Amino acid sequence: MGKVIGIDLGTTNSCVAVLEGGQPTVIANSEGGRTTPSIVGFGKHNERLVGQLGKRQALTNAENTIYSIKRFIGRRWEDTEQERTRVPYECVSGKDNTVNVQIRDQVYTPQEISAMVLQKLKEEAESYLGVSVDQAVITVPAYFTDAQRQATKDAGTIAGLEVLRIINEPTAAALSYGLDKQDQDQKILVFDLGGGTFDVSILQLGDGIFEVMATAGNNHLGGDDFDNCLVLWIVEVFREREGIDLSSDKMALQRMREAAEKAKIELSSRTTTSINLPFLTADESGPKHLEVELSRSQFEELVDLLIDNTIQPVTQALRDANLQPDDVDRIILVGGSTRIPAVQQAISNYFSGRSPDRSVNPDEAVALGAAIQAGVLGGEVKDLLLLDVTPLSLGLETLGGVFTKTIERNTTIPTSRAQMFSTAVDGQTSVEIHVLQGERALVKDNKSLGKFLLTGIPAAKRGVPQIEVAFDIDANGILKVSAIDLGTGREQSIQITNTGGLSEAEIERMRQEAELYGDEDEQRRQIVDLKNQCATLFENCKETLKQNPQLLTAELKERIRTEAAALKKAVANPDVTYDEMKERVDAFQEMLYDLGAAIYEKTEPESGVAHPPEESVPVVDLEEDKAVSEDKSSEDDVIAAESAFGLEEVSEEEDAQAGEPAFGLEEVSEEEDAQAGEPAFGLEEISDEVASQAGEILDPDPGNPFITNSTS
Known part of the structure; x- marks a missing residue:
């Protein structure tokens, strides 16, 4: 049996992990993220954009971007009326009164959309492992019905995976927590508040046996609902200020959803945040903007009922397990929404002030547990028995x-x-x-x-x-x-x-259709690889100029400006072909080769020491593009050369922290990444101040979409 992967197929984000050396490991995606948005976008030519690629274009392509499909999988049309009003894409009634999604003239089942996400995770795992992967363990909410479980299994089959086991998410999280604690006899309560569902499970752990004692939950409660409370509040604030109702404006609603999610995340670590939505709409008097402050206490008032709704299932699970709160040894928090301070406080209050265990990553615990169960089924993990309910x-x-x-x-x-x-x-x-x-x-x-x-x-x-x-x-x-x-x-x-x-x-028809997109996906991946090479090319050019500032002649300056602008234009173009991208990359590489040749030409054959410049050579000043004399100190030369290239020098410590992300922009935390608007090519939104500092050679056009202003 080959490698069996574990997949947490989430409402908002998904994660894939594998067992290596007896320990579960999360597999990062091609963009470097440890979780992948459960989003599928369809471009203007119906090309599929899965994960981060789909999320980046959601704002400008809301009607053709599918998210939260997990809320519809395996459910009847009449049971999803409320959920259907919250999404910008078109839902249609399908076979057996199910919910399908219509994108232009094509209808997709939730299983097909979920399969596209699973296929992306499968490909990431294959890239990481270097072997073909065709078996998986997939998790579902504990309160998923039989039909939802079967539909999830069908999605795996469509994606080309043999689903060896469907296991409950809180149970998987407990496996992740207890893998190295099997010799301890303890009772664990898993509080799993994800993007779209909420589960509570109580497990008895001892002698390698993970036995679920009871489970309870709510399939219609999650982080999306917290976001929706904020969206409704923003709509009401705007209506009171401007007299305009935006509740039916899909573009505005999508922007408000992104702002709401960002505000929610920020309020987990701050007491206040600002929601800034310029050009939200317009009327005969001109464009309308919204800027409003939101405090943590205001947010907690808005979501107070949702938090209260998480407590009843805890009580139910304890009752079914014949336990009192004091009988629970550990409380484990799973799901990104458990980072909300009010949620943590509610749990602590219920358990008489006890703090939850924070030893597991709430975003990754479920996938890690799925990988452990995959290891059990694959024969890599011995003496571990999972008894679910x-x-x-x-x-x-x-x-x-x-x-x-x-x-x-x-x-x-x-x-x-x-x-x-x-x-x-x-x-x-x-x-x-x-x-x-x-x-x-x-x-x-x-x-x-x-x-x-x-x-x-x-x-x-x-x-x-x-x-x-x-x-x-x-x-x-x-x-x-x-x-x-x-x-x-x-x-x-x-x-x-x-x-x-x-x-x-x-299922077979859908699986074959999914395979048909294999070549197209491979071409798109090759284009992404070329775009990713650009970061290295730019860094190499920067280092060359840093070490040899005397090379920056007026002619070379213009050539760098031209090639860099052309390359950045290609990177920013979502419709660029492989040949077009390859041509621009090759041209920039050719320029680097010429730079290398120029270095050797200025080197003394007998000593290998570069000739000093015979005359003052103009370089570009970052602020005003003025000529700067080469008779400055070598340190000034280095700074000027870097400024000419348009990238700021960073300390070794900062460089190490940045992880050398594309084009010298700093890497951000996963939490910040979730808040960002996910502009093209994975670069984070930056402030006006930072944008104004970008070097003139690499940013000849301030309106270049490659760097997106955070307020736009």
């Missing part, structure tokens, strides 16, 4: 619209249970088996999973025929129900896939 009770509809439970919630899986039923009226020759999931007494208050018909029952008095209905849940939490008439041996069964489920033929 079904989150909700399962049963049938019986006479009078009553929900009769067959498998109680929090039953360890895999499991099988059978119950005996009979006919309701005399002479009944068929029965409809209606399978449901939930905790309420009546059918109408629970979730329908599917129906099937058992026919050919011999006519008899009511109550005489004996019909055995068996429920079988596998380790993925996927349910199969069968019914057999014991009198005739006639049997009928159903695997619950009707809600969002795809036939094998449909």
Whole structure:
């Protein structure tokens, strides 16, 4: 068996990890991020832009950029009315009353969109490992229904992955936490507040066994909902100030969503933040801007109800596990939304002032746990057993619209249970088996999973025929129900896939379509590789001029200006072809070769020492492009040469911190990266002050989109 990867397929971000040397390791994506946005954009030629590429163009292409698709996977149309109003892309009703997405004249299922994200993660893993990857463990929220689990598994198949196991996210996080603590007998509560879902699980850990005692949650509560509270507040503030309602303006809403997410993240480390949205809209009087201050206390008031809603599942899980808060040994926080101080405080208050364990990265813990489970299935991890549970009770509809439970919630899986039923009226020759999931007494208050018909029952008095209905849940939490008439041996069964489920033929068709994009994706990756080379080329040129400032003649200065401008234009062009990009890179490399030749020409053959300049050579001053005499100190020459190239000198310490990112711009933290508007080529938005310092040679056009003003 080859390498099996672990994937956290999240609502807002996804993460992939693999087991190496017995320890799980997160695989960074090609942009350097350890998580990948669960976003798929479609360009003007319907090219697919997955992850960071999709996120960067979301603001200007909102209607063709799909995010939060996890909120729709495996769900019925009528159950998603509220979610559909919150996204700018068009949702349409699909087969079996599911939710599909329409992009121009093409309709996609949530499984197909999720598969595009999974395919991206698969490719990143293959690039990292250097081998083909075709098996994975994928995580889902603990409260995902059977149909949602099956739909997620289908997405993996479409992406070219054999999904060995579907496991619950909080369970995976507990694996990540407890891998090196298996000899300790302890009870762990995992509080998992992600982008779109919320789960609480309680596990018993000891002797290498991870046993889930209880789970509870809410599939419709997550960081997106916190963002939405802020968006509604921004809409109301703007309406009060300007008398304009932006609740139906998709472009404005997308900008407000990005601003809301940024504000939410900033308020996790600051007490106030500023929301600045220039040119948000316009009327007959001209453009309208919005700038408003938001304090942490205001934000906490806006989301107070959401935070309260996270506590009830904690109580439910403790009750189901027959535990008191003091019985819990460790509280683990998972999901980016657990960074919100008010959320942390609410948990601490509930557990009598105890602080949660912070030893796991909330963004990576689930993927790391999935990688551990992948290691178990792949034979790399021994003496570890995971016992998960079904989150909700399962049963049938019986006479009078009553929900009769067959498998109680929090039953360890895999499991099988059978119950005996009979006919309701005399002479009944068929029965409809209606399978449901939930905790309420009546059918109408629970979730329908599917129906099937058992026919050919011999006519008899009511109550005489004996019909055995068996429920079988596998380790993925996927349910199969069968019914057999014991009198005739006639049997009928159903695997619950009707809600969002795809036939094998449909899955195969979608998988083949995904493969068709392989060549196109490879071409796009080659273009990205060329663009990434530009950072090295620019750095090499800077260092050459830094070491040899006397080379900067007026002719060379103009050549650098021309080639750099052409190269930056190609980098900033989203529609640039491989040949066009290669031509510009080759031209810049040719210029570097000529620079190298010039160095050798000015070197003494017998001593190898460069000739001093015979006359004063003009270089470019960063501020005013004035001539600067070469009779200045060598230090001034170096600074002038760097200024000519348009890149500031940084200290060795700063250079080490920067990780040598593209074009000398500083790398930012993951939190800041999530806040940035993700402009083209992965460069962060920078202030007007910083933008004004960019060297004139590399930035001849202040309006170049390659560097984006943070207020634009």
